[in-house]
Amino acid sequence: MSGKMRILTSVVVIGVVAAGLGAWIIRGPGPLDFAGGTKVALADYRAGKPTGVPAKLEKASLVERGEYLAKAADCMVCHTQPGEKDYSGGLAFKLPFGTLYSTNITADKDTGIGNYSDQDFLNAVQHGKRRDGARLYPAMPYTSYTFMTDEDVLAVKAYLFSLPAVRAKAPDNTLSFPFNQRWAMIVWSAVFNPDTRFAPDTSKSPEWNRGAYLAEALAHCGECHTPRNLGFALDNRRKFAGAITAGWRAFNISSDKATGLGSWSDQNLISYLSLGHAPGHGSASGPMGEAVDHSFSQFAPEDIRSIVAYLRSVPPVPSPDLPATTAPIAPASHKEGVTADARGKMLFAGACASCHGWSGESPVSPMATLTGTWAVNDPAATNVAQIVISGTKRHTPDGALSMPAFGNAYTDDEIAAVANYVTARFGTKGSKLTAKDVAELRKQTAE
Amino acid sequence: MHMAIVLTINGETKSFDAPPDMPLLWALRDILGMTGTKFGCGIAQCGACTVHVDGKAVRSCVLPVSAVANRTVTTIEHVGSTPAGAKVQKAWLEAEVIQCGYCQSGQIMAAAALLAATPNPDDSDIDAAMAGNICRCGTYVRIREAIKQAANGRQS
Ligand code: FES
Ligand code: FES
Numbered sequence: 001m002s003g004k005m006r007i008l009t010s011v012v013v014i015g016v017v018a019a020g021l022g023a024w025i026i027r028g029p030g031p032l033d034f035a036g037g038t039k040v041a042l043a044d045y046r047a048g049k050p051t052g053v054p055a056k057l058e059k060a061s062l063v064e065r066g067e068y069l070a071k072a073a074d075c076m077v078c079h080t081q082p083g084e085k086d087y088s089g090g091l092a093f094k095l096p097f098g099t100l101y102s103t104n105i106t107a108d109k110d111t112g113i114g115n116y117s118d119q120d121f122l123n124a125v126q127h128g129k130r131r132d133g134a135r136l137y138p139a140m141p142y143t144s145y146t147f148m149t150d151e152d153v154l155a156v157k158a159y160l161f162s163l164p165a166v167r168a169k170a171p172d173n174t175l176s177f178p179f180n181q182r183w184a185m186i187v188w189s190a191v192f193n194p195d196t197r198f199a200p201d202t203s204k205s206p207e208w209n210r211g212a213y214l215a216e217a218l219a220h221c222g223e224c225h226t227p228r229n230l231g232f233a234l235d236n237r238r239k240f241a242g243a244i245t246a247g248w249r250a251f252n253i254s255s256d257k258a259t260g261l262g263s264w265s266d267q268n269l270i271s272y273l274s275l276g277h278a279p280g281h282g283s284a285s286g287p288m289g290e291a292v293d294h295s296f297s298q299f300a301p302e303d304i305r306s307i308v309a310y311l312r313s314v315p316p317v318p319s320p321d322l323p324a325t326t327a328p329i330a331p332a333s334h335k336e337g338v339t340a341d342a343r344g345k346m347l348f349a350g351a352c353a354s355c356h357g358w359s360g361e362s363p364v365s366p367m368a369t370l371t372g373t374w375a376v377n378d379p380a381a382t383n384v385a386q387i388v389i390s391g392t393k394r395h396t397p398d399g400a401l402s403m404p405a406f407g408n409a410y411t412d413d414e415i416a417a418v419a420n421y422v423t424a425r426f427g428t429k430g431s432k433l434t435a436k437d438v439a440e441l442r443k444q445t446a447e
Numbered sequence: 448m449h450m451a452i453v454l455t456i457n458g459e460t461k462s463f464d465a466p467p468d469m470p471l472l473w474a475l476r477d478i479l480g481m482t483g484t485k486f487g488c489g490i491a492q493c494g495a496c497t498v499h500v501d502g503k504a505v506r507s508c509v510l511p512v513s514a515v516a517n518r519t520v521t522t523i524e525h526v527g528s529t530p531a532g533a534k535v536q537k538a539w540l541e542a543e544v545i546q547c548g549y550c551q552s553g554q555i556m557a558a559a560a561l562l563a564a565t566p567n568p569d570d571s572d573i574d575a576a577m578a579g580n581i582c583r584c585g586t587y588v589r590i591r592e593a594i595k596q597a598a599n600g601r602q603s
Pocket of ligand 1: 485486487488489490491492493494495496497506507508509
């Protein structure tokens with residue numbers, strides 16, 4: 001080899017190593033690496049069955065098992081446009097670089113997945129590969145579903161194929177260059193898809209392992225609650241530390257005592273997951289409200305307990321922008337407490353006070369109580385502004401409960417004013433939202 | 448799913464079957480035939496349906512009946528027998544507040560709850576308590592005046 005060639009070769013080698021190292025650094029640990037115990041293949045795990053359906057459904061038909069798992073994986077919320085047929089796709093995901101539409105996953109042969117073989121379906125769900133070979137964008141959380149067993153994925157397929165096929169073609173994506181280059185997802189996927197099935201951890205309890213399977217493979221909590229890295233993949237160094245998703249803030253669900261779930265009681269966690277509300281912690285709305293209504297509320301009680309056991313084990317990561325404690329109840333009189341934002345106060349008096357009260361404790365329903373919620377204690381007021389814009393409708397065992405959407409009734413300026421008033425009155429530190437911030441938040445909301 | 452509901456309304460005990468999530472307003476109007484309380488928006492944005500629960504003004508259109516069991520409900524039919532309600536009704540007549548009347552049950556209930564808690568309200572108290580009660584006829588000026596009259600017990 002000539003001297004020149006040798007130099008060239010070393011440059012190439014160094015380049016490749018550096019790129020590999022860079023990718024490896026960005027990629028960071030996998031979602032379950034924090035546990036650190038000995039992992040065994042599922043087939044070699046004898047302490048229990050972390051995968052599949054809960055005991056009461058063990059003998060149920062394939063379709064029924066698939067239904068439970070499809071709900072646990074929360075397929076429907078993303079694959080259904082409000083008002084349209086279940087699983088017929090078309091829901092818009094507004095991203096900074098364009099809009100993605102979810103696909104029709106009913107068994108329609110032309111517009112859905114009716115022609116998918118079992119292997120095609122596994123390829124899509126676990127590897128992010130479409131039947132025609134094209135790559136899926138990671139808005140489809142296949143980097144989580146990849147942990148599902150083949151058996152569970154195929155049960156979901158059986159369930160989807162048992163439902164009526166719906167003819168519905170989703171609009172074309174409007175991504176800009178370079179994000180419209182699907183082939184680039186081959187590289188993304190090679191770096192960021194762990195592409196491995198769930199492996200139980202023998203140092204942990206069977207309950208923990210079940211919770212890990214449910215939370216990571218199915219419920220894909222991290223897709224909203226874990227911050228993303230430079231490559232838009234989950235940064236598990238800050239696992240469950242909270243992030244903004246679809247314009248809403250998914251709060252810290254690590255075991256941090258002050259800003260995570262560390263000081264929540266088991267009872268409150270169970271209640272929040274299964275009903276979408278826990279006394280003193282507020283109610284789920286936005287994307288989490290949907291997750292509760294369509295997914296967590298359908299979980300077997302023992303599965304909810306397993307998720308709680310698992311969440312408890314996730315290392316604490318603080319959210320430095322949140323206060324150490326949430327604010328106490330506000331004074332009952334409108335005159336006491338914060339009076340700064342006169343415009344915000346006027347709006348609050350007219351549109352909000354009758355349900356939320358001047359103290360923040362709702363005279364109507366504990367679900368509408370503001371005191372103690374992270375939303376009003378978040379100095380960025382993200383979720384306060386979002387819920388004012390789009391409202392909420394929750395289905396609880398006691399019936400539906402809703403807040404109207406004020407997005408069309410109030411200007412960005414008014415929404416900023418009321419959000420700033422609400423966070424100042426009921427939270428620890430008032431927000432400083434401007435009309436521009438509100439306009440920005442409107443853009444991010446999924447439609 | 449229906450359940451047996453027992454409520455104390457206007458000093459009387461009423462029992463009936465209703466779904467637990469039925470809004471109190473529907474139970475009042477459709478089951479108990481008490482149509483003095485009005486339906487405007489159904490989403491707590493107009494105040495027409497205001498009643499008192501344990502003396503506080505609450506929008507009955509969003510309040511599930513199951514939430515008021517064991518609590519005391521007062522409606523427009525009976526508010527005249529409370530001291531604040533009597534004063535408000537008198538002042539309302541003297542100031543000729545009412546135009547079409549549709550919003551007025553709610554206005555009177557909100558004003559009576561305000562005066563019971565704050566006997567001498569200033570303008571900001573009136574704003575804070577009454578801003579959520581909409582009047583499509585625009586009687587706001589007379590409402591404010593009547594509340595002040597009721598508070599002072601005099602004609603201005
Ligand atoms: S009907 Fe209840 S507030 Fe409008
Ligand atoms: S008097 Fe007509 S709506 Fe108020």
